[in-house]
Amino acid sequence: MGLGWKVALLNIMRNGRRSLITLAAIVFGCTSLIVFGGFVQSMYDGMRESMIRSQLGHIQIYANGYNQYGKAEPEKYLIPDRDLSTISQLIESESNALVVAPRLNFNGLLSDGKQSIAITGIGIDAEKEVMLSSAIRIVDGEDLFPEDIEAAHLGEGLFNALDVQVGDYLTLLASTQDGAINAVDVQVMGVISTGVKALDDRLLRVNLPLAQELLYTSDITRMVVLLDETQLTDTAISTLVSAFEQHHLDLELKSWEELAGYYHQVVGLFNGVFEFITVIVLIIVALSISNTMLMAVMERTRELGTIRAMGGTPRQVVSLILLESVFLGLIGSLLGLLMGALAAKGITYAEWMMPRPPGSTQDYPIRVFVVPDILFRTFLLGFAISLVSSLYPAVKASRLPVVKALRFT
Amino acid sequence: MLVELEDVSKRYQLGNLWVDALRGINLTIERGEFLAVKGPSGSGKSTLLNILSALDHCDSGSVEIEGINLSALNEHQCSLFRRRHIGIVFQSFNLIPVLTALENVIYPLTLSGTVNAKARAEKALEAVGLEQLMSQRPTQLSGGQMQRVAIARAIVSQPNLILADEPTANLDSVTSESIMSLMKQLNREQGVTFVIATHDNYVTGLASRVITVRDGELVEDEPSPPFTLQEAIA
Structure with missing residues (x-):
């Protein structure tokens, strides 16, 4: 020194x-x-x-054009039922996917007989969503199971706005793909919280078959992919884009980053x-x-x-x-x-x-x-x-x- | 000739007043001289030493030491000049308190990046009789010992000119005599030129030449016999 x-x-x-x-x-x-x-x-x-674990997943896959035009004409931008198994297999083989879950989104009205409230509905594969939506907390009631055909989860705000208890039946109305009005009965199986108040005030989740019956379709809006690690998202997207192109699947992919404006x-x-x-x-x-x-x-x-x-x-x-x-x-x-x-x-x-x-x-x-x-x-x-x-x-x-x-x- | 001052003047501003600290000083100093500068307080002794050590510049006239015109040097060059040619001994010793005696003596050598600094510093401390106290901090030394360290620090760079401003003012008479004997010995044995500003008659009595400054003017210059002759008489 x-x-x-x-x-x-x-x-x-x-x-x-x-x-x-x-x-x-x-x-x-x-x-x-x-x-x-x-x-x-x-x-x-x-x-x-x-x-990621309550709404978005790491990657969402849509029919090409959905994000640009799908809100105006959602029925024209659905992923056909015939492609679902191919897409699922490709995702599972080409990426480190933990879960690949289909979702069918819809808007509708939920009525308790006295009042009707506009809802944002999602048809889900209940088994797969358990892992995909692990950040969603069940405030009251029970989980959704595939065999509960008429069961529904209501967001906490939506549940509080209705005169309803867990186990009660409500009427769900929505437009089918053809523009006709359709209605089904749903049973309140549980109350959920995503942590986002604006979403909890409108959210309704039902099993996918019920949503498809309501909308009179066998197609879905999107496939949601949950990966092992968030850091793998970009790599997985580029791999999947190549794989879908090779199989002539006309799809578009969005990462959680593109979807998470908030x-x-x-x-x-x-x-x-x-x-x-x-x-x-x-x-x-x-x-x-x-x-x-x-x-x-x-x-x-x-x-x-x-x-x-x-x-x-x-x-x-x-x-x-x-x-x-x-x-x-x-x-x-x-x-x-x-x-x-x-x-x-x-x-x-x-x-x-x-x-x-x-x-x-x-x-x-x-x-x-x-x-x-x-x-x-x-x-x-x-x-x-x-x-x-x-x-x-x-x-x-x-x-x-x-x-x-x-x-x- | 080691030092040559020609018509050197220096003014200071004190509030609204201008004070002539030096007025037309002409002075030459030969190598090996042991020169005392005496005069009352405020006469200009310290100013003269500051100019000789390139700590300050004169307003007019010229100062040459070893053929170097000090007026032409900038701050950086003045520092280098002091490092190579000048040793300074202060009235209050001015040792660096956190360093040992040895480190204080090494310090000027580290400023110039000198090799074998430690060996040279040890030799300098031996020359002033402090070989036993090298590892002591200044606070552990007496006034006389501290001044010896300061002298060792001044000679360690082997300058040709050592300037001492009232080196015995803070010392008792016995210690003063010891310090002056040491300086005289260094002057005699190593041929180092000393210029000492002092009030002390004992110091002026030892000097080979005494100049008197009053009101900024050199009023008296008493050349003594050449050093070797004086020593021979002693």
């Missing part, structure tokens, strides 16, 4: 209390960024997986908030370090003058001050990483509950991820801000008139 490093290190130790305060500022800043960043990441992760809005919003908080934290840390270094320079004015008198150049004085910042930055950032990781683990372990976010129907436990990218970025930021905030004191020290510095008391 050169003498310059030793001088810098010893100078830090010389004013132990002040150095500790500076280190505390860096550690606090790093810990804040790691904990908040980890919390935001856990929110993204939770929201993403909740959306998710991207939330991510964009919170990324902005995170950057804003990062800037504020860095400014606070920078001011603290700068103040400490200015005081250190002032207290050591005569010493710095002596170094200049011995032949130290202005650049060597800058280096000496910056070296101290390097030490403070390194030690502070490393301690900050350690404290941040421990705080993240501790908060997650404590399982404190957060109030439900807007549009959600469930409270959730605070989870704080320890994200390597955030750790690395925070370390760099902590180190860099230590250096940057010492530049002004260092330059000021180098420009002290030597004669005045030597007379300083």
Whole structure:
């Protein structure tokens, strides 16, 4: 270790209390960024997986054109019944699919005899949806089973809006593919919560055969694919596109990312908030370090003058001050990483509950991820801000008139 | 000739007043001289030493040391000049408190990236009689010992000119005599030129030449016999 490093290190130790305060500022800043960043990441992760496992799946497969024209003429953009087994086999053989589930979407009216409420209906394969919709919580009643031909799950908001109990029968009306009105009786088997209030206010789930009977079709709207890992989505899509082309299947595929507009809005919003908080934290840390270094320079004015008198150049004085910042930055950032990781683990372990976010129907436990990218970025930021905030004191020290510095008391 | 000052003047502003710290100083110093600069407080002694050590520039006139015109040097060049040619001994020792005696002496060598810095520093400390106290911090040393370390630090770069501003002002008389004997010995044995600003008659009594500065002017220059002759008489 050169003498310059030793001088810098010893100078830090010389004013132990002040150095500790500076280190505390860096550690606090790093810990804040790691904990908040980890919390935001856990929110993204939770929201993403909740959306994937309650509504979207990782990949959705439609008849080509459905997303562009299907809302106006849904009956023309259904996946034909004759292709379903081929599609399912291709998906299962070409991707790491856990589940491939058909869905038939429809709009209709649900009536309890006194009032009718517009619903968003989904016909599902109940067995497969158990895994695909694992994030959907049954608030009351029981699961759907394929043999429960007339059974239905109502969203919590929809259930509360009707004068109905679990086990009661309701009338479901919808338009068939031909435009005729059709009605079936459904029995309330359970009440569900997706976590998204707007959806829970309108959602009705029935077994696929009942939905097909209602719409007078044997086709489906989409195939929903759940993969082993969310990270495999892009690879699976490109593999499936090739496989469908080879088999002349006129289909279009959407990833969860393309379908999760709300998710991207939330991510964009919170990324902005995170950057804003990062800037504020860095400014606070920078001011603290700068103040400490200015005081250190002032207290050591005569010493710095002596170094200049011995032949130290202005650049060597800058280096000496910056070296101290390097030490403070390194030690502070490393301690900050350690404290941040421990705080993240501790908060997650404590399982404190957060109030439900807007549009959600469930409270959730605070989870704080320890994200390597955030750790690395925070370390760099902590180190860099230590250096940057010492530049002004260092330059000021180098420009002290030597004669005045030597007379300083 | 080691030092040549021609018509050197320096003014300072103190509030609204301009003070003539030096007025038309002409001075030459030969190698190996042991020169004392005396004069009352505020007479310009320290200003003269600051200009000789390139810590400050004169307003007019010229200063040449070892043929180098100091007025032409910028800040960086002044630093390099001091590093190579000048050793400075301060009244308050100005040691770096976090470093040991040895490290304090090594420090100027590390600024210039000198090899064998440790060996040279040990030799310098031996020369001032502190070989037993190399690992002590300044706070563990007496005033005289600290000044010895400061002298070792000044000579370690082997400069031709050592400037000392009131080196004995903070020391008792016995220690002062010891420090001055040491400087005189270094002057005699190593041929180092000393310029010492002082009020102390004991110091001026040891000098081979004494100049007197008053109100910024060089009012008296008492050349003594050549050093070797003086020593021979002693």
